[in-house]
Amino acid sequence: MGNLQDAMRVIEQDQADPGVLTRDVVSAAVDEVVRATAAAYTEQSASYEQAREAQPWKWDEYLTTTLLERVRSRIADGSLSLGAAPQWRLLDVGAGYGRDVLRFAGEPDIEAVALENADGFVEYLRRAQDEGRIGPDGVLVTDMRDLGGIEDGCFHCIRNHATLHHLPLVSHGLGADAAVAGFRRVLAPGGVLYVLVKAGSGVNVIDTGEGLGGRFFQLFTPTLLRQLLERHSFSIVQMEEAVEPRSSGNVDWLFALAVAE
Template sequence: MVTWQLDEQLARVFPVGRRLRVLDVGMGRGAQALRLARLGHQVTGVERDPELVAAARAALTGEPDGIRERVRLVQGDGRDTGVHFLPGSFDVVLCHGVLMYVEEPDPLVAGLARMLAPGGLLSLLVRNGDALAMGPGLAGDWTGALAALDTAALLPRSRTEADGDAPAVPGPEGRADRLSALTATLHGIAAPLHAWYGVHVFTGRTPAAPASPDALESLLAVEERAGRTDPYRGVAELLHLCGVRG
């Protein structure tokens, strides 16, 4: 579900009409990197977990020569991109599901923005700090919902309003970020917010799955529409933010 929604949302903001240099930070097993390479883009994947890098390499061996030639895999930390690449080396930088495991995201995001050429796209997928209580609340876990509300109350509304720039409070699924805080961060690093979406507005918080292909098609249509529609996108489990480098 997350993968499908991200692909749909990226299609709305991806530069069109040319092959792009893409940096995928925290690539995992490389599924997204391979999808982009199949579309003709030149993709560099960065992942610090050696087992995931090995899995990505194994997946890459099954691809045709032309696709393998368009993919470069690097074992490393997303905070060290300046060690591996020159500033302005990429047209698109993806950082999906990474910031939630970083205590303080601003230096990482700033470093990623430096990798972008002018007009380049920075895509972030984060936990939504404005909707932490939705999951336990919808499940009837009132104790958990209260705890999530307490946690959310400690998150900075924006970087400028953070008490001593304190990091977002970690939870069992990692850190969470507010839209306003990351919007301020993107503005401060000259990659202002261009578009944002919700991911998992109705799904992801419950294990139920559609019972039929028709139900799945309807679910995907609802999630795609809600993910770009107010006020629904604001209570999604995840936020997808896209900034454009000036």
Template sequence: MRDQERQDDPGIADTQRAHWQATYAAHPRMYGTQPSEAARDAAADFRAAGARTVLELGAGHGRDALFFAREGFTVHATDFSATALGQLTAAARESGLADRVTATVHDVRDPLPLPDGCVDAVFAHMLLCMALSTREIRAVVDEAARVLRPGGLLVYTVRHTGDAHFGAGVSHGDNIYEHGGFAVHFFDADLIHDLAKGWHLHGVHAFEEGELPRRLWRVTQARR
């Protein structure tokens, strides 16, 4: 049995939830107001595919969710931090986008509180590479497929094993390493292709973001 098939650790999940709550409280809108490069690219893909509704998983304080709303999409944002979503909701109201954005506190380890086939696109910027086991990651992708309409797009980004922090810091097994209180699940190519089984894989694009810099993949795949 591969290491990433180990039993899930509820302790690290609780610790990470508390850490993110405290971080968002101490640093409101910590990622700024400009959208990520990944969101800009995803919006173009969503528009080309005729998408109108976007579900963002792990939306945080909403810089990308608000960008999607400004681009004309109807957005349902989820995150396990009520503090972050409070900041998102306030920003949507201040920006006149409240009618285009809804926010729900949700932990992706649980089934999505949405019906089958109800959204055109799902976006997750670095959500899947949080402190999730491989089994939990597979379950999140399965839930994304369930709520997507046929042909709908899933775009996600993850830090990968070529990142400078991979293999350093505190190891939690399953390619999860912790730095400064933040735990990251680093993806290899095998996991990317495993998660694409049953989907149409449109592409895997390498890019860099932030300090260090962080090395990521942006994955685009469509529900069959």
């Protein structure tokens, strides 16, 4: 696949006529999207951290509180079993420079694990690990489609905060479907999946004004997100939409909590 624009054309064709293009062609397009996204975050990891810290969003804390309350209530009422484990395990997919996974790691009842594939962000996470702020097994370096090294049912919560929308919805079980299938496999029965994605329709390369240039985004309607999660045996228990004001323009978001059936 030559570049991101070539990949976009393949993805748009596949979405218009699912299954017409071969698996190899679609797979190469998705691989290019993943490569370009990781490269953008690596090249501008420092400026991205500065942008995020300079523009905190109050809804972020609401989402975190909502997630914690949901998981803890399911543990308390027996809907989610920890077995003999002293803590519940949270996988933060696309952990970035570690802002949120470090916040979760500070909770006494949580074993937080970061998953990241952008080398620039991995450096931040390794530094936090060296400082003892993340556990010795708390950093997984892979992309969210490849959870093959993780045991079935070993996490009680998987968090995707502005991450899943960097994979397209395509045929052949690739892209976002491959990721969500993996999430379901590694979640314990009754476990909680958190998803925050950009709202809208179609795919686009968007410059969000964070110094990262144009990146690929799969935009989601509530129906599209619901269908994706339900295809992989998740039951949605909460879904909300919100608008984040930014200096570069408002951003429409879609948030969902779902439970592994």
